[in-house]
Amino acid sequence: MPKLAEFRKGAWGAFEQAGLPTTRQEEWKYTSLARISSTLGETWWTAAEPTGLTTDDIDALAIPDLDAWRIVFADGRLVSSASSLPAGAALTPLSELLATNGEQAVKALAWDADAPLFNGALAANSALAEDGVCLCLADGVKLDKPIYVLHIASQSGASHLRHGLWLGKEACAHVIEHYAGVNEEPGLTHAVTLVHLGDAAQLTHDRLQDESLKQFHLGRLDVWQGRDSNFTSHAIALGASLARLDIAVDLAGPGAACKLDGLYMPTGRQHSDHHTQIDHRAPHCTSREHYRGVLDDRAHGVFNGKVVVHKGASGTDSAQKNANLLLSDKAEIDAKPELVIHHDDVKAAHGCTIGQLDDKQLFYLKSRGISAEEARQMLTFAFADEVLTGISLPALRRFIEKAAFSKLPFGTDAEAMLG
Known part of the structure; x- marks a missing residue:
């Protein structure tokens, strides 16, 4: 495994070669990042300044009455004074790994450090990420309460976060990612989460993005699932001027199951884009997906849900639905459910609706x-x-x-x- 500096250099080189996605690419046809570039300029890559948020400021934005371990990041940096880390859960901030353990840091930044990073945005995050949550649960470990990861954007500039969640065989956890913001100047949150579920592991992952309308948000969630593992996701997008979330689930082990639910509610001139891809690679895997959008004013929503059933994935059971409600005749939704089947013994369905009250x-x-x-x-x-x-x-x-x-x-x- 390459040293951290070598990996970072290689990731940045991969970004320079691939560049940022453009609307010429099918998956980015309806979402232009030019809006971010023209607004942020060079601060696209400039880390936000250290925050001046107080504990009261943080508490005012946090979810009340939530019994959970809380880890707080402000403008891309850990706020230790407002965080409570569970003992014995092998949870380490990425910033600590970057400073003390280059090999583990590289593991947190890539599935395979020797594999090329063809996605330009992912490569940039791998090169620039400064902090995040790295959770490693040993076989059979079940956390007694959820882990609540709160990130607050309060300054201009960019916050590049990388979270890594590794659950061993039969381990169980519930993780909440909450992105909030109070910034009055434009900024960018770029957050990537890698999930690896061992055999029969279970993870519930709730993601709420409710940042200020001055913020841009790029998010990615990559999930690899072993035999009989279970992954449940709720992705809620309410804030940010322009937001994009990509979710990719790899059902790699027989009997693995995933459930993806999502809600996007852009108003004004907000742009909210959700792309999902579920790959059925092993026999007898199950996937369920249900996304809904409520759009008002001149808002623009994008939903693209793709399910791929690979050769050998016999007994696949997949269902996907997307429903959209337009509250204004000027609101716009581009929805595209996709089903790609390379095997005969499958049960698969998908549907999409767009309507008014x-x-x-x-x-x-x-x-x-x-x-x-x-x-x-x-x-x-x-x-x-x-x-x-x-x-x-x-x-x-x-x-x-x-x-x-x-x-x-x-x-x-x-x-x-x-x-």
């Missing part, structure tokens, strides 16, 4: 004495909330529901509606 349902609610505004809000929230029902932590679900509800354009108080 149902007039019959609105009429029924108004006939029951509910105002038109409240009826529209109730139906819209019910549509969005369908993908949130699987969130197992009440405090997290309520926090997301309140944040999502506050984005709706009808004016009813979120607290009053939620009760």
Whole structure:
């Protein structure tokens, strides 16, 4: 395995060769990064200055009443005073590995340090990442409560984060990534998470992006699953001026299962892009995917969900659905479900819908004495909330529901509606 400096140099070279994705590439057809480049200029690669956030500032942005181990990053750097690390969980900040253990740092930055990094954005993150969470659970270890990773953007400049989650055989964990922001100047969050699940390991991964409208957000989640492992994801995108999240799941071991749920709610001129790819490589694997979008004003949403069933993946069971609700005639969604099958013995289905609020349902609610505004809000929230029902932590679900509800354009108080 190459030394850290050699790896970083190679990653930057790979980025310079590949460059950033452009709209000439099919997977980036509807999302142009030129908007980021023109806004940030050279600060695209300039690390944000150390933050001046206080503990009270951090607590005000954190999810309340959440019983979890909390690790806080501000502008790409660990805030030790606001973090509580679980004892014996083999959890180490990436910044510590970068300073003391180059071999382990390289492991956190790449699946295979000798493999070429063809993705320019991923290569840049590998070269520039300064901090993140590295969690290694030994076989059979089950964490007694979730790990809550909070990142706050408060300054201009870029935050490059790299998280690595390695779960051994039959290990079990729940990880929450929460991206928040209070910055008044443009900035970039570039966060990559690598997940490796051993045989029969179980991971629930909740990801909430609710950054300020001055922030740009590029995220990536790569998951490798062994035999009979289980991965559950909830990806919620509410904030940022332009946001893109790529999720790639590799069902590499027989009997592996994954469930991907997501919600995106862009308003104004926000741009929210979700790309997912699930590769069924082994027999008898199961995948379920359900993404929903609520778009208002001149917002633009993109959803591309791709399922690939490889040769030899007999007994595959896959289902994908994407539903979108347009609250404005100027809102736009580009949705593309894809199913690629290279094997005969499979069960697979996918579907996509785009529509507006149902007039019959609105009429029924108004006939029951509910105002038109409240009826529209109730139906819209019910549509969005369908993908949130699987969130197992009440405090997290309520926090997301309140944040999502506050984005709706009808004016009813979120607290009053939620009760």
